[in-house]
Amino acid sequence: MAAQRIEDTQGTDDGLREYEEKASAFVERFASDLADAGMQRMGARVFACLLSAEDGTLTSAELAERLRISPAAVSGAIRYLAQVRMVSRRRTPGSRRERYVVHEDTWYSSMINREHFLTRLAATLNSGVTALGKDTEAGRRLRETEEFMLFLQDELEGILARWEQRRAARAASS
Amino acid sequence: MAAQRIEDTQGTDDGLREYEEKASAFVERFASDLADAGMQRMGARVFACLLSAEDGTLTSAELAERLRISPAAVSGAIRYLAQVRMVSRRRTPGSRRERYVVHEDTWYSSMINREHFLTRLAATLNSGVTALGKDTEAGRRLRETEEFMLFLQDELEGILARWEQRRAARAASS
DNA sequence: CTATAGATTCACAAATTTGTGAAGTTAAGA
DNA sequence: TCTTAACTTCACAAATTTGTGAATCTATAG
Known part of the structure; x- marks a missing residue:
């Protein structure tokens, strides 16, 4: 050591x-x-x-x-x-x-996915849309927030994939 | 109400x-x-x-x-x-x-940037590379983690930009 | 099978965090 | 200028979280 x-x-x-x-x-x-x-x-x-x-x-x-x-x-x-x-x-x-x-190779994704935090949040927000009424202004705001969470979740997966690629590329060239 | x-x-x-x-x-x-x-x-x-x-x-x-x-x-x-x-x-x-x-339009980014969390983390990791020695295995691991944090920070900014675009596009079409 | 190294669980004490009432500020209105 | 509505700060009590020692459990070594 x-x-x-x-x-x-x-x-x-x-x-x-x-x-x-x-x-x-x-x-x-x-x-x-x-x-x-x-x-x-x-x-x-x-x-x-x-x-x-x-x-x-x-x-x-x-x-x-x-x-x-x-x-x-x-x-x-x-x-x-x-x-x-x-x-x-x-x-x-x-x-x-x-x-x-x-x-070493997966803790990043654990850190990011944090027990499916975003997915759970999106589900909660969805229930909020129902509770407040989808035609109210508040409902609209919650829906948009829900969409953002799903969008983010999706994008994060893309990021992780890109990181893996980058990493693999570097490993191959050295 | x-x-x-x-x-x-x-x-x-x-x-x-x-x-x-x-x-x-x-x-x-x-x-x-x-x-x-x-x-x-x-x-x-x-x-x-x-x-x-x-x-x-x-x-x-x-x-x-x-x-x-x-x-x-x-x-x-x-x-x-x-x-x-x-x-x-x-x-x-x-x-x-x-x-x-x-x-409404900026809390996503506040949520994501969380007081420059990633940047701070990267700085801390960088100090770790120095402390442990950049030629040690641990140092190598920390450097890679640092790079991931900077990469992530960068990508997140891209995501926010894309979300804004999407949002603007939808607003224009409705 | 028994003894025991080593990890885990549990009850409790210490430390930290949280929310409150009350006192203190600030600034609108008269 | 004085009064007072409304927000903030502060000291403290309540609640929660945390880490420990002791007891317990698990499985390896003999």
């Missing part, structure tokens, strides 16, 4: 500690950004920590140590992250330890 | 009450969706209420009555909504009352 950095600093303890401090500072800042966007705090911290891990993978114990939190907190955060499909559990055969891993 | 609906139900008190109940049920459901997505609860309720109002406008007193909340709560929610540019205050000259109004 952090081999590169250790080398840069002639492998001194100070160098390693400095590296860890910088890494930790970044993790907290990133987590804080995510939390501001509505993500629960521990979930954000664990996710940030995983994303910053050299191979995108950490065990429960490693997470607990790096973030200074209890195993229970790790467990709760992982449950949440697994639910929203940003992380998955990986059981190494022949070990009791479980490793948690960032879905 | 709700003229259409009153007509539908022969203007009976029962009809009006029924309409109000349905409207309120929708407002709460919509607010709940928004709250699930990370929006603060009162902000969501006030916003949903405004969006459902016949002309997209209500006074502080009307909001307090419809949502059964104190003037202080209205004030707090409006402060928040104004800050994220989803609602603005409108002072009718020659009146002490203030009206709050949904930015």
Whole structure:
């Protein structure tokens, strides 16, 4: 872990500690950004920590140590992250330890689809059109909002596809 | 208010009450969706209420009555909504009352840009690349994530432009 | 089959967030 | 200028959320 950095600093303890401090500072800042966007705090911290891990993978114990939190907190955060499909559990055969891993290629779409948020919102708005009457001004406004949500949902899928293409193209050329 | 609906139900008190109940049920459901997505609860309720109002406008007193909340709560929610540019205050000259109004044509973009969330995230990720070292695997992962955020930000602007076009086209043809 | 590492669940305490009443401001109207 | 309607701010109480230690569960190793 952090081999590169250790080398840069002639492998001194100070160098390693400095590296860890910088890494930790970044993790907290990133987590804080995510939390501001509505993500629960521990979930954000664990996710940030995983994303910053050299191979995108950490065990429960490693997470607990790096973030200074209890195993229970790790467990709760992982449950949440697994639910929203940003992380998955990986059981190494022949070990009791479980490793948690960032879905590097799909967490973007999980982030965007957020439990079908837009689709659900559109359905709710549709019920509003019925409730308020489709010929009222309010009904018209809700209908338009509904259409926007569906439009957005659709476009987002296009964006993800384009990103995958771009990514694939870059991978092929390098 | 709700003229259409009153007509539908022969203007009976029962009809009006029924309409109000349905409207309120929708407002709460919509607010709940928004709250699930990370929006603060009162902000969501006030916003949903405004969006459902016949002309997209209500006074502080009307909001307090419809949502059964104190003037202080209205004030707090409006402060928040104004800050994220989803609602603005409108002072009718020659009146002490203030009206709050949904930015019908711009709240989508406010919703999407959410205080430059993506740009900020990209900046944070960039600092992570520096902290972890750009030649490490983690650094590479963060850089890619940063690129995705910038890509997404860019694409979202395109989407909004397309939506405006679509909207304009429809308005012209009807 | 048993012992135990390791993850999860649960009840509770701490911390945070939220909404209220009351006091304080601001500006319209007399 | 004075009065007062209407919005805002503030301190606090209520409610919610969060993280912990302890107990519990699961499945690997022996």
